[in-house]
Amino acid sequence: MSIPAASPALLVPSPEASETKRRLPLVAQYLRSQQDLTAVERFARRHSAEELPNHQHYKELIPLTRPRTGEQYAFQVDLDACTGCKACVSACHHLNGLDEAEAETWRSVGLLHGGTPAVPVQQTVTTACHHCLDPACMKGCPVNAYEKSAETGIVRHLDDQCIGCQYCTLTCPYEVPQYSKSRGIVRKCDMCGDRLANGEAPACVQACPNEAISIRIVDVARALEEAQVDAFLPGAPSPGITVPTTSYVTERVFPRNMLPADFYTVRQGHQHFPLVIMLVLTQLSVGAFVVDFALERLSSGAWVTESRPYHALVGLAMGLLALGASTLHLGRPHLAFRAVVGLRTSWLSREILAFGAFAGSAVLYTLLCWYTSVDRQIGLPGVDAAVRGKLVNALGWAVATSGLGGILCSVMLYAVTGRRWWSAGRTMVRFGLTALVLGLATTLVTSCVVAVALNRFEEFSWAGVKLCWALAAATVTKLLVDGSVMANLYDKQLTELKRTAMLVRGELKKVAALRVGVALVAGVLLPLVLAEQLRGTSAVGSVVTVVVLSASFLGLLLGEMIERALFFKASSAPKMPGAF
């Protein structure tokens, strides 16, 4: 917007003009006194530094006793008193000193609504951590940074122990742990445990003008019993996942169409770019080793044995790249080693262990393959060839099993979040086929390059045709499996998978189209055309084959990366009822 200067006839006074200069002392005087803070000296002190708080006003909102065995503290929300002022959110923020720049909040207020034109109903809902009986945050944590107090049941996060993997933000169905980018850790509600220990009410309890929030002692067995029915709160995730202890009480009877105000909002998930790289490349690496391992046992070509060191090297390089990328996802990567402590409960710890074993055995395997190869050519001192053969074989098995085990851990990591889009079966097929597709593509291109270099292109052609066909079949299967979610568009309920399908068809449709297009060209068209050529005669030149296979490999890699991005972005996270 362009606004003309005020009428040009009226000139701006010069700062040098004597009249203007005359004003300086008064301006300076006011500017000085503006900076004086006078409240403390000017007014009588009403409260002394020693004055203790008066707990009277909330004494009925917190328990008089500590929980006994089989009991714990829990939030109780009187829905009839919650009228949506949201004071609890800001009180929690200020009385707990949460991060201002990141607008950190540990409480939130959502809205349920429904009814009919004649009898409309709306209900605001305040929510925070539910201090669950079976906290998913705690179970998922690879470094045991969560503690559930045996005495109070409060689930506390150990900020200094956290490595910032953010896995708890995926496992908690209630969006409770909040990731702080500047700190590289998550933080969460601790029910103001030390306030309670001191006879003070938690910030939110103190601050609710309508006394809607209180702390009660709940019977653990009772909480478990109540979690058998999906009656926690309309629109909330099933209490069966974590057994939340908060109780929402009301004397009203909600209509059956009571839904969260954000129910129809279909939100994209977080991107988690380092995880995309890590997942795809670990699967590529494992796939390459496994396919090569199988090929050796199915094919008798000498070029297979001779190309093994190269296969191993490529697989290893990709694997190490993947593990490197995975640390980028950590807020505090230098503490990644702490993951060893979480093996008992965390699939992330197990994943790290499995891929660690995979990387270790792959390094040894690759070294041994190269040793053998060099030995065969120039003769090296050392281990007897027969023993060495057995060792290579054993290491090969170790690489394959630890790698597959690692992928299984990756699968479980997402499966245990309970998200339908990440279910064990669906994710297993997805990750497995990625390993197969990329393993085949890697093996194809590596074998071909080696065969050309060794002048054994003829030998390669025979296996190449089979591998091309396998690649095309695997790619088609993968596309079909991935695409099957679109059938959920016809769901009558707005299910998690329907939300995913809506995202894929809506906001993410360009990305999804690119993924399918790239896979069809790189994974189906190119391999089939090449197979046809290779089968016919040697009409196709070796250089062309290398180029085509490289293109196919790169295309498939890109395609799988996009697929994995969609795995995160199209995932519909469970959550508590939100506001419009």
Added chain:
Amino acid sequence: MNRPVKTGPAELARQILHQSDGPLTRQLVRTPGGFGLGQVPERLAPDATTTAVCGFCSTGCGLEVHLKGGAAINLSPARDYPVNIGMACPKGWEALAPLRAKDRGTVPLLRNAHGELAPVSWPVALDTFTQRMKAIQKKHGPASVAFLSTGQIPTEEMALLGALTKFGMGMVHGDGNTRQCMATAVVAYKQAFGFDAPPYSYRDFEESDVLVFVGANPCIAHPILWERVCKNSHSPEIIVVDPRRTETAMAATQHLALAPKSDLALFYGIAKCLIERGYLDQEFIARSVSGFEAFAAHVADYDLAATSEATGLAPDVIERVVDTIGRGKRVSFWWTMGVNQSHEGVRLAQALINLALITGNIGRPGTGANSITGQCNAMGSRLFSNTTNLLGGHDFGNPDHRAKIANILQIDESLIQQEDGLDYDQIMERIMAGKIKALWVVATNPAHSWINQADAQDILSRLEFLVVQDMYTSTETATRAHLYLPAAGWGEKEGTFINSERRISLLKKVARAPGEALADFYIFKLIADAWGCGDMFRGWSSPEAAFEIMRELSRGQPCDITGITGYDMLDDRRGVQWPLKEGEDVEVKSERRLFEDGHFFHSDGRARLLFEAPRAVPEPTDEKYPFVLLSGRGSSSQWHTQTRTGKSAVLRKLYPSEPYVEVSPVDASKLELQPNEWVTVESRRGKYRARVHVTHVVRPGQVFVPMHYPTANLLTLAAFDPYSRQPSYKHCAVRLEKIDAFG
């Protein structure tokens, strides 16, 4: 926690693998705060505290500011404050955040030859101000320069601004943004009671057995007043009259979802029924009320069937309300913008006053016809802004009043205008007509808030000289200014606010203003000096000195505050409600109501029943524009045009970032609108895109938009109440149009 300290390599290894304490943990450690506070974050532990009144709404909550080295580092609601008793809404909790915003003005800005706002020194800004204003006045007459003030600055500053502009600078016209929220209540009270006197104290919320809320949603707009309702131990009947199923309607025992703007007919119908059923306080009417016979005759036409027809409410619903009010021992009537912002708001407010008067529900605990105010100091503006009233609730037209004020201020009586100046809408019209050429806007944002923005923008663009004095350089109005003056905000200066229950409370200087921003008080003093009338205001040496002058100005008025000895007394008593005559005192945390003696401020001591036949809405719906547009507060975390609440990251999280429109599922289905889909909301004056929130909270045929998004007033119709000149923001005709999702 005192754990035994372990050392040794095993412990070190354990620490490395599992670290339960350290710098990150310590960031959130809480410690006993002292000063009666309970635990506070350790890094924000105060070394002193002081109480200041909140600067957002008229509830007037006491906030306990946590200080370190004299500066505010945190705050919590004051527990020993009689208004809020230890509670605050999110805006109060976040009161310090808007002070730290990046777009605070730090130096005066002047629009240069390239049309850009560029920094200038204060002396240059002051001389530019005076030279241009004087030049325009010289060319076009003193009345060619006007000001628009606010309900957001302390009373002392309002009084100084009003005196400076009208007595020192010769301006004739000036009004406040309070015209947009409270003018109706002012006129209604003046006509009915003889003075603008909201009669209640907040304790009445707790003492009623029947509470009637009309066009008010305190759960969202005044959460701390709702807190007081929750403290009512009499299991009260709560009647909510509102077309929408608001949060407050949900909490009510009776919700009357009447047809929009059928309220006047409803209350006349209820009055007739109350009279018929004998639910009257004959003794009170005989002693304290005039005009009953005429009123009874007027409402005789509003029988149950007609009222039911007009309002769309079933007869038994209306009868139940009549019986509830009639049988109630302590009935209170409360209204906010749903009444005030109406084309017939004054008569509507008076219809509620009438119900209170004929049933004797006034002057006793738990009763009253009670207007809940909007802005933190709208009540201060009503008494001391020198716009509609002469300072201290006096009358410009009354020679005795002019003499009294001239004497107190020691100014020439001829400097006081003898007629009222123009109201906000008339000032805007006069700018349009080219009669007003320069406008000084203080702490308000007409380029967002004034009704019918298309016209408002056009009007503002016609000014030769627009001066905006504000905390922020980014408001819709400040970005249009020729001269911008950076103002200190709440918390950066001293003064007093008057809340809805007439409580005068202190605000305190607990934060340093950024750069060269100055308290409005100082800016006014500098302008007085630059204008050449500094001597006239020598007595106004500080806000507290100005308060002394205000006390004198109030002497003998219904709002007499001569008994308030100074800021110390306000601080000690936790605010003092007016009136308090010289020599009187009140206890700490006292809560007082007016009219306990049944004596009103008209010369005959009686309250007047005022009434008039309802008028048709200015813009009824039709085939082309089939929906009624309702507007109002969106959430408790939003305030007006969001110049402050939009600066808090926490508050921003608590409301939708995009404009939205609430639509009934019935209408959504007819228009084939999906939840969350974008639609165009269009009136005859403008249109904008909004997301659809499909909800039964609004009834079929109506849509609701929150007022906080700058687009809302593209739609509204510039219709006004004829007595209060308050804009009717809450009714006009619109249509909705589907926008293709990916188009």
